[in-house]
Amino acid sequence: MEINTLPISASTRGKLISTGYTSLSSLSSISPSRLAQDLRIQESEAVEILKVASVNCGVGNSDGTRAIVAGAQTAWDMLHEEEFARRITTSCEEFDQILGGGISLKEVTEFGGVPGIGKTQMGIQLAVNVQIPVDYGGLGGKAIYIDTEGSFMVERALQIAEACVEDLLDNGPARKDFRASQPNLSAKNLLRDIFYFRVCSYTEQIALVNYLEKFISEHKEVKAIIVDSVTFHFRQDFQDMALRTRLLSNMALKLMQLAKKFNLAVVLMNQVTTKYCDGSFRLTLALGDSWSHTCTNRVILYWEGNERYAYMDKSPSLPSASAPYAVTSKGIRSSASNCKRIKLMQA
Amino acid sequence: MANKFISQMNLPKSVSNVFAARNIITAKDALSLTEFELMELLDVGFPEVASAVKHISELASPPYQTVLLLLEQRYESEHLGGHLPTCLRGLDEALCGGIPFGALTELVGPAGIGKTQFCLKLSLLASLPARYGGLNGHVIYIDVESKFTSKRLLEIGACSFPEIFQMDGMAKEMAGRILVLRPVSLSQLTESLEQVKVAMLKNQVKLLVIDSMAALISGSLAEFSRIPVIVTNQVRSQSRVATCQYSFQEKDKTVGDPERFNSHLVAALGNNWAHAVTIRLVLEASSGQRFIKIAKSPISPALAFPFIITSAGILLQDNDGIEVMGPQLNSISCAGNGDFIDFNNQKLQ
Numbered sequence: 001m002e003i004n005t006l007p008i009s010a011s012t013r014g015k016l017i018s019t020g021y022t023s024l025s026s027l028s029s030i031s032p033s034r035l036a037q038d039l040r041i042q043e044s045e046a047v048e049i050l051k052v053a054s055v056n057c058g059v060g061n062s063d064g065t066r067a068i069v070a071g072a073q074t075a076w077d078m079l080h081e082e083e084f085a086r087r088i089t090t091s092c093e094e095f096d097q098i099l100g101g102g103i104s105l106k107e108v109t110e111f112g113g114v115p116g117i118g119k120t121q122m123g124i125q126l127a128v129n130v131q132i133p134v135d136y137g138g139l140g141g142k143a144i145y146i147d148t149e150g151s152f153m154v155e156r157a158l159q160i161a162e163a164c165v166e167d168l169l170d171n172g173p174a175r176k177d178f179r180a181s182q183p184n185l186s187a188k189n190l191l192r193d194i195f196y197f198r199v200c201s202y203t204e205q206i207a208l209v210n211y212l213e214k215f216i217s218e219h220k221e222v223k224a225i226i227v228d229s230v231t232f233h234f235r236q237d238f239q240d241m242a243l244r245t246r247l248l249s250n251m252a253l254k255l256m257q258l259a260k261k262f263n264l265a266v267v268l269m270n271q272v273t274t275k276y277c278d279g280s281f282r283l284t285l286a287l288g289d290s291w292s293h294t295c296t297n298r299v300i301l302y303w304e305g306n307e308r309y310a311y312m313d314k315s316p317s318l319p320s321a322s323a324p325y326a327v328t329s330k331g332i333r334s335s336a337s338n339c340k341r342i343k344l345m346q347a
Numbered sequence: 348m349a350n351k352f353i354s355q356m357n358l359p360k361s362v363s364n365v366f367a368a369r370n371i372i373t374a375k376d377a378l379s380l381t382e383f384e385l386m387e388l389l390d391v392g393f394p395e396v397a398s399a400v401k402h403i404s405e406l407a408s409p410p411y412q413t414v415l416l417l418l419e420q421r422y423e424s425e426h427l428g429g430h431l432p433t434c435l436r437g438l439d440e441a442l443c444g445g446i447p448f449g450a451l452t453e454l455v456g457p458a459g460i461g462k463t464q465f466c467l468k469l470s471l472l473a474s475l476p477a478r479y480g481g482l483n484g485h486v487i488y489i490d491v492e493s494k495f496t497s498k499r500l501l502e503i504g505a506c507s508f509p510e511i512f513q514m515d516g517m518a519k520e521m522a523g524r525i526l527v528l529r530p531v532s533l534s535q536l537t538e539s540l541e542q543v544k545v546a547m548l549k550n551q552v553k554l555l556v557i558d559s560m561a562a563l564i565s566g567s568l569a570e571f572s573r574i575p576v577i578v579t580n581q582v583r584s585q586s587r588v589a590t591c592q593y594s595f596q597e598k599d600k601t602v603g604d605p606e607r608f609n610s611h612l613v614a615a616l617g618n619n620w621a622h623a624v625t626i627r628l629v630l631e632a633s634s635g636q637r638f639i640k641i642a643k644s645p646i647s648p649a650l651a652f653p654f655i656i657t658s659a660g661i662l663l664q665d666n667d668g669i670e671v672m673g674p675q676l677n678s679i680s681c682a683g684n685g686d687f688i689d690f691n692n693q694k695l696q
Contacts, residue, residue: 007393009386048392115621116643124645145414150450151625154418155443156646191415198409203375210378210404215411232622243379250381271622329648 094323113301141223163330437666456630473554484553506659
């Protein structure tokens with residue numbers, strides 16, 4: 001391992017290299033006073049450098065009982081964990097199926113689609129559904145809703161929350177005493193537990209993502225972060241596309257870390273753009289190809305005839321599949337129940 | 348908050364001096380770089396940079412509100428629950444009470460379909476006294492295409508609210524509340540939007556209408572002052588139908604329908620803009636009938652309402668609405684528009 005990989009300042013690194021310490025192994029068996037002498041720095045600074053170097057030496061002292069490398073997990077353990085992981089339902093059975101049972105925790109899921117397809121609806125629905133109590137098969141968590149477009153409507157959130165409570169009371173365990181023991185289940189409480197952030201510039205968006213770690217460690221119940229949409233500010237006023245890509249991937253990395261660390265779901269909404277390929281223009285999600293690698297799951301929402309469909313575009317564990325869904329006055333629902341509608345006939 | 352000064356963030360003196368020395372003055376400057384770029388530029392170690400970035404982020408990130416609080420605020424502090432009624436009953440019901448405050452609402456439609464008529468009516472409604480269901484405020488009307496006519500405005504007023512407009516001096520008062528701006532170039536438009544921002548702080552401006560242009564700044568204006576903002580958008584014909592398909596969808600499904608191809612119109616500003624508006628209302632004509640269609644709205648289902656234009660402005664013929672599905676939502680049809688205009692002129696005179 002090279003010195004270059006150490007997280008130390010450029011001038012210190014320069015000093016190390018110019019005095020001949022180019023690899024980590026050359027630092028492993030040296031005393032702080034010797035290093036201080038060689039680099040002509042304070043002994044305390046030398047101690048800091050050696051501390052950083054020994055941490056980054058990596059392999060070192062693991063217990064050797066379960067994992068060979070510290071921090072690693074065997075695939076068997078992971079399988080076990082995945083089996084018990086609960087998921088956030090979308091309230092549409094077919095949709096849940098192609099997602100493998102719902103939005104999974106610890107992962108970043110991206111939704112994309114044309115304007116008006118129901119991305120914001122999906123966001124609000126998930127913010128409500130993550131709060132379904134454990135007794136009803138939900139997660140009983142809280143949600144963070146980051147609104148970059150200003151399209152969040154409280155009236156709509158109220159409608160969806162009311163419908164959700166109604167459905168739960170209808171379909172849930174019907175015993176009276178059980179219901180009585182759920183005094184907290186009301187639309188108001190559902191709305192109270194959605195933390196709404198309004199972001200007005202890309203700087204604020206980055207700042208907020210950086211700050212979320214602290215916020216969530218103060219609000220441990222948060223089980224879902226919804227960003228609607230991740231794209232908006234990054235599509236305006238950007239000249240330097242390389243900078244944009246760097247900032248975006250940095251942000252995605254932080255969101256991924258949050259998802260893993262706090263065991264929560266991250267849902268990002270993306271917009272669409274057109275792309276020229278194979279001699280014709282095609283719709284594709286915005287932010288480019290390098291962004292498309294950053295999300296674990298990618299779902300595209302689209303129109304097929306007169307129905308809304310969701311297509312699983314990318315997932316490490318699930319097959320590509322599509323399923324119909326509907327946006328109703330109650331929120332996202334299965335599309336089977338509303339086939340008896342009158343359709344506008346076009347001339 | 349993005350332009351907060353780092354020097355005022357109570358960072359340790361040594362750290363904030365390093366930032367200042369490298370000309371990183373605001374939170375925006377600092378957060379536009381990744382942590383490693385900052386390390387390189389500031390010549391300090393990773394822990395220092397990480398803690399500084401954390402601190403800057405915390406101060407620069409916006410505050411949160413719970414949705415419940417938001418809801419209560421809306422009902423308590425805002426007139427009519429935060430909606431401007433359009434007086435078209437079906438549309439009002441679908442939009443939970445009318446055009447929402449603090450959001451950008453877009454009207455799209457072919458020429459002559461009635462976008463300006465709709466804007467005129469909304470301007471009147473916003474200027475009416477509260478006891479007549481208005482917002483009792485000033486209206487700023489940015490008229491890019493020089494289509495605003497006071498005569499028509501007063502005609503609509505006199506026909507829809509005769510009781511008010513027959514009162515002495517009321518017509519003058521109402522019309523006096525509507526300020527019309529006529530920018531001729533894009534830079535002028537941007538300039539007038541800046542002026543509007545100032546005017547909003549000073550006066551009781553309750554509605555902003557931009558006919559027919561679109562500048563992104565209006566989106567943030569809507570929220571900043573919590574008033575409804577209406578923009579109108581023109582249409583252009585679409586060259587390729589295939590653009591509304593993803594690569595995984597089958598290729599030859601919608602192509603090869605020449606009849607539809609002919610009358611295929613799309614909104615003039617593209618996809619990027621469409622994502623930016625909160626509500627999109629499409630005005631269109633099909634088989635001799637005009638429809639107003641909710642093409643995109645986070646609060647209401649996709650419905651279409653047939654309407655006519657009379658001397659009192661836009662009137663809905665049916666308040667129940669027809670469900671619209673599929674890609675029709677964003678398509679704008681103008682079939683039979685030619686003979687339709689004649690029919691309309693007869694009706695008007």
